[in-house]
Amino acid sequence: MRVVIGEDLALLRDGLTRLLEAYDFTVVAAVDNGPELLPALVAHRPDVAVVDVRLPPTFTDEGLQAAIAARAAIPGLPVLVLSQHVEPLYARELLSDRKGGIGYLLKDRVSHVAQFVDAVRRVAAGGTALDPEVVSQLLARHEPPLAALTTREREVLGQMAEGRSNGAIAGKLFIGEKAVSKHISSIFTKLGLPPSDDDHRRVLAVLAYLNV
Amino acid sequence: MESRDWIRDGVRAVGGGVLSVALAITNIPLFVLFVVSLVLTPVLGIGLVLLPLVTALIRGRARLARRLAATFGMPIARPYRPAPPSRGLLIRYRWIVTDPATWRDFAWLLPGAVAGLVLGVLSLAVPLYGIEGIVLLPLWIWLGTGTYGYGAIWPIETLGEGFLSLPQGTVILAIGLAMAPYLRRADAWLTKLFLAPTRNAELRLRVSHLTTTRSDNLDAQAAELRRIERDLHDGAQARLVSLGMTIGLAAELVDDNPAMARKLLSEARETSSDALVELRHLVRGIHPPVLAERGLEGAVRALAMALPIPTTVGAAVPGRLDTPVESAAYFAVAEVLANVTRHSFAQHAEVQLWHHDGTLTMRISDDGLGGADRDAGTGLRGIERRLAAFDGTMSLSSPPGGPTVVTMELPCALSSARISPYSETA
Numbered sequence: 001m002r003v004v005i006g007e008d009l010a011l012l013r014d015g016l017t018r019l020l021e022a023y024d025f026t027v028v029a030a031v032d033n034g035p036e037l038l039p040a041l042v043a044h045r046p047d048v049a050v051v052d053v054r055l056p057p058t059f060t061d062e063g064l065q066a067a068i069a070a071r072a073a074i075p076g077l078p079v080l081v082l083s084q085h086v087e088p089l090y091a092r093e094l095l096s097d098r099k100g101g102i103g104y105l106l107k108d109r110v111s112h113v114a115q116f117v118d119a120v121r122r123v124a125a126g127g128t129a130l131d132p133e134v135v136s137q138l139l140a141r142h143e144p145p146l147a148a149l150t151t152r153e154r155e156v157l158g159q160m161a162e163g164r165s166n167g168a169i170a171g172k173l174f175i176g177e178k179a180v181s182k183h184i185s186s187i188f189t190k191l192g193l194p195p196s197d198d199d200h201r202r203v204l205a206v207l208a209y210l211n212v
Numbered sequence: 213m214e215s216r217d218w219i220r221d222g223v224r225a226v227g228g229g230v231l232s233v234a235l236a237i238t239n240i241p242l243f244v245l246f247v248v249s250l251v252l253t254p255v256l257g258i259g260l261v262l263l264p265l266v267t268a269l270i271r272g273r274a275r276l277a278r279r280l281a282a283t284f285g286m287p288i289a290r291p292y293r294p295a296p297p298s299r300g301l302l303i304r305y306r307w308i309v310t311d312p313a314t315w316r317d318f319a320w321l322l323p324g325a326v327a328g329l330v331l332g333v334l335s336l337a338v339p340l341y342g343i344e345g346i347v348l349l350p351l352w353i354w355l356g357t358g359t360y361g362y363g364a365i366w367p368i369e370t371l372g373e374g375f376l377s378l379p380q381g382t383v384i385l386a387i388g389l390a391m392a393p394y395l396r397r398a399d400a401w402l403t404k405l406f407l408a409p410t411r412n413a414e415l416r417l418r419v420s421h422l423t424t425t426r427s428d429n430l431d432a433q434a435a436e437l438r439r440i441e442r443d444l445h446d447g448a449q450a451r452l453v454s455l456g457m458t459i460g461l462a463a464e465l466v467d468d469n470p471a472m473a474r475k476l477l478s479e480a481r482e483t484s485s486d487a488l489v490e491l492r493h494l495v496r497g498i499h500p501p502v503l504a505e506r507g508l509e510g511a512v513r514a515l516a517m518a519l520p521i522p523t524t525v526g527a528a529v530p531g532r533l534d535t536p537v538e539s540a541a542y543f544a545v546a547e548v549l550a551n552v553t554r555h556s557f558a559q560h561a562e563v564q565l566w567h568h569d570g571t572l573t574m575r576i577s578d579d580g581l582g583g584a585d586r587d588a589g590t591g592l593r594g595i596e597r598r599l600a601a602f603d604g605t606m607s608l609s610s611p612p613g614g615p616t617v618v619t620m621e622l623p624c625a626l627s628s629a630r631i632s633p634y635s636e637t638a
Contacts, residue, residue, distance in 0.1 A: 053505070060505040085492055085501045089514040108488045111481050137518045 001124055004044050005030040006037040006051040006063050007082070016050060016110070023117045034062030041070040041077065048124035052107075053083040053090065064090055075099055078123045082107050086131045088138055092210040095128070100203040103129035103163070122163050128206050129163035138209060146209065148190045156183040161206040222339075222389025225396045228284060229335035232399060235276060236328030242270050243321040253305075260301050267308045267317075274317050274407050277324065281400035284393070291316070291409030294420060313413060320406030327402045335395040338388030345381020349374040429601040443494050451487035455480055503542050507532045511542050512563055519549060521558055521578070527565040531626035533572065540602055541572060541622055544595045548576045548618050551591050556580025556616060572622045582614035595620070 003025045007013040010032070017027045029040045034055040041049055049070070055062040067079045080103035081094060094102045103123040109131065110116050119129040135158040149157065152173075159169040166184070170177040191208045193201050245266045253259030271292065278288040291313040296303050308314050348362055352374055362368045362377050409417060462476035495501065503511040509527040516523040533541065545563060552561050558580030565574050586592040586608050596606045604622035 054501075083501075085496070087502050087514045088517045089502070089506075089510070092517070106488075108485050111484065 001025050001047040001121075002028045002044065003120075004028060004037075004040050004046040004049045006032075006034075006040075006049065006055060006066065008032045008052060008055050012052075012107070012110075019110070019113060020050070020117070020120070025120070033057065034066055037063065037066040038069050038073075041066065042073050045074060045077070048078040048080060048120055050080045050082065050120065053081055061090070064093070068093060071097055071099065076101050076126070078126065079103070080105065080120055080123045080129065082110070086134045086137075088134050088210060091130055091134050095203075095207055095210060098203065098207060100128060100200070101126045104134060105129060105131045106133060119163065127163050128161065128203060130161045130206070132162055135161050135209075149187060153183050153187050153190070156180060157187055157205060157209055160184070160202055161209050219389060222392050225284070225392035226335055226339055226389070228280060228396050229332040229392060231332075232280060232328040232396075233332035233336070235273070235280075236325040236332065238273060239321045239325035239328070242266070242273060243318075243325075246270065246318055246321070260305050264301075264304050264308055267314060270317050270321070274320070277403045278407055281403045284396040284400050286397070286400040286404055288404050288408045289414070289417070291407070291413040291417075293413075293416065312410065316406055316410075320403070324403065324406065327399055331395045331399045335388070335392040338391060339385050340388075342381045342383070342385025342388050345377045345384055348377040348381065425597075425600045428597050432598065440494065440498065443490070447490040447494070448487045451483050451490070455483045455487070458483065499539060500542065503538065508538050508541055509565060512545055512565065515546055515549065516563060519553060519561070521553055521561050523549070523561040523563060525563045525565075527563075529565050529567045529572070529626070531567075533624055533626060537572075537602055537622060537624045540598055540604070541574060541620075544599055544604075544606075544620055545574055545576065547591055547595050548620075551584070552576065552578045552580065552616075555584065556582075556614075558614075558616075567624075567626055570623055570625065572624050574620045574622075575617065577615055577617040580614050580616060581612075582610045582616050583612045584608060584610035584616050592618075 001024070003020055005013060005016050005020075005027055007016060007030070013030050013032060017030055020027060028044045028046060031037050031040050032055075034057065037051065037055065049067065051063045051067050053061050053064045055066075064081060067081055071077050071079065075097070076099040078101035079094070081090070082105055083090075084107055086104060086106055091102075091104045094104060101123055103119055105116075105119060109119070122129050138158075146154065146157075155173060156169060159172060164172065166177055166180045170180045173180075187205055188201055191205055193204050193208075245262075249259045249262035249266050251259070252262060275290075278290070281288055293307065293311045293313070296307050298304075345362055348368075362380075368374060368377050368380070458476050458480040462473040462480065465473040465476065500511055502514045506514070507529075509525075509529050512527070513525050516525045532538065545565075549561065549563070552558055556578045558578035561576065561578040563574070563576050565572070567573075584592070586596070586606075592606070592608065599606055599620060599622060602622050602624070604620060606618065606620045608616075608618050610616040
């Protein structure tokens with residue numbers, strides 16, 4: 001799988017490159033600033049991009065803006081955004097084109113190598129991987145349409161937002177896989193999501209979670 | 213509708229005129245008392261006791277004059293120096309005598325009395341004369357006096373001309389009512405001439421305000437730095453020490469006991485995660501990253517998203533604020549919203565931000581219980597102090613039963629370009 005990396009700290013950029021290549025990814029470009037990132041993404045059309053939110057020259061949210069612009073140019077381009085802090089607001093902006101293929105994780109998650117690589121693969125396949133920190137910041141909210149969900153359904157939805165499969169959710173919440181599918185179809189009904197391809201509905205449910 | 217406003221203003225101004233006549237009369241005994249207490253100062257020191265008392269009376273009287281002027285559209289600030297902490301007679305005497313505002317009050321007493329009397333009597337007399345004209349004919353017919361005389365615009369000398377007094381009285385009454393607000397304005401202008409702080413006094417008041425806010429600000433900053441130091445020392449720093457130890461131990465064991473070494477390394481990873489979590493919280497408290505990245509509007513939107521109470525944000529702030537102002541504004545909004553979530557039991561909250569005419573206004577409202585009291589907790593007072601450092605103000609309206617509205621204003625400039633506050637560090 002071909003990867004473009006956007007990260008300004010040399011230590012992290014090299015670390016990410018080494019890590020991903022060890023897991024059979026090919027890093028086709030690794031850029032260290034905002035202005036070069038968008039052309040690199042558009043030119044290489046990678047299978048997945050791993051991008052830091054804050055990049056030179058302004059050190060604000062250049063990486064995020066480049067990712068959003070790249071997805072406008074290449075719809076559905078899988079992007080995994082990394083940051084020292086996570087904001088539900090940014091997750092919402094990333095997901096608002098409703099195409100999926102978005103990851104948004106804290107940088108420290110990289111240290112759990114296997115989980116991180118798994119997240120990269122999931123995003124490349126068009127899934128979502130939201131950081132548990134984003135999810136927990138949203139758990140406290142009580143507004144429609146989420147207000148209709150039971151506590152258990154909220155938990156299941158949170159796990160879906162993090163990108164877990166039904167089996168993984170069952171393991172995490174100590175319930176059967178059957179129960180998980182029942183909760184999920186109840187969530188889809190309560191959120192008024194029409195029957196369609198299951199992966200796409202999962203993305204839409206996560207969007208409802210983010211109140212997009 | 214409009215004519216009613218005009219009449220109401222006139223009547224109010226006539227009322228103000230009557231009040232100013234009553235007050236003006238008290239100026240004369242106050243003038244006498246002040247002179248007497250000055251004269252008596254060398255004699256047995258009676259003045260030492262008397263002068264502060266008389267001055268307090270005069271200042272009370274001046275305060276009424278300022279308030280009266282303010283009701284007629286001319287607010288006047290208090291010019292006095294702050295009272296000395298000591299209550300010693302001589303010290304208080306010196307405080308009063310050396311304050312130029314004391315002498316300006318004194319100089320105002322007589323001209324102020326004359327102006328108050330003349331303008332007050334005039335604003336009452338003209339409408340009264342008008343009313344007399346309106347009721348004159350019936351009065352003449354019923355009472356049947358021998359002499360007939362009325363008229364300022366055209367003379368009325370006989371009973372036969374009496375019917376002409378009604379239109380004339382109406383015109384005079386209208387003139388009197390129309391004139392009264394202007395007479396009040398003239399009185400207020402004279403009051404301001406004497407009783408407003410001089411440029412010097414204004415600067416002195418400003419210096420004393422700045423001194424207070426600066427010392428509050430420095431205290432708050434020092435406390436903040438101490439808190440950060442403690443958090444780093446007990447948190448991230450301690451964890452990094454333990455991290456180093458764990459990794460060192462793992463390096464020792466890697467050959468002899470690889471299983472144990474692996475366990476230690478996984479512990480080390482947990483510790484590094486914990487240290488990062490703590491650093492993240494700390495950074496959020498110092499300067500939230502989203503504030504640096506998105507400015508006030510974006511940061512407040514991000515904040516509202518994570519609140520348990522549904523909160524809508526409306527903003528019209530085209531551009532970025534200076535970093536210190538931006539940070540003060542953000543933390544003020546955050547603190548108010550924290551109060552809303554903690555105490556209001558609201559179903560919905562709203563934040564409005566707008567920048568107009570060099571002032572940033574932040575209005576936070578909720579539909580909760582109301583009854584918020586700025587003196588109850590330290591929260592709202594703290595916000596007020598923080599805003600005061602930037603000449604900002606806060607006002608609170610929270611009747612029992614709600615709604616609660618907190619309005620904060622900060623004078624500040626907007627810059628259109630967003631420029632990174634720090635240079636390349638990578």
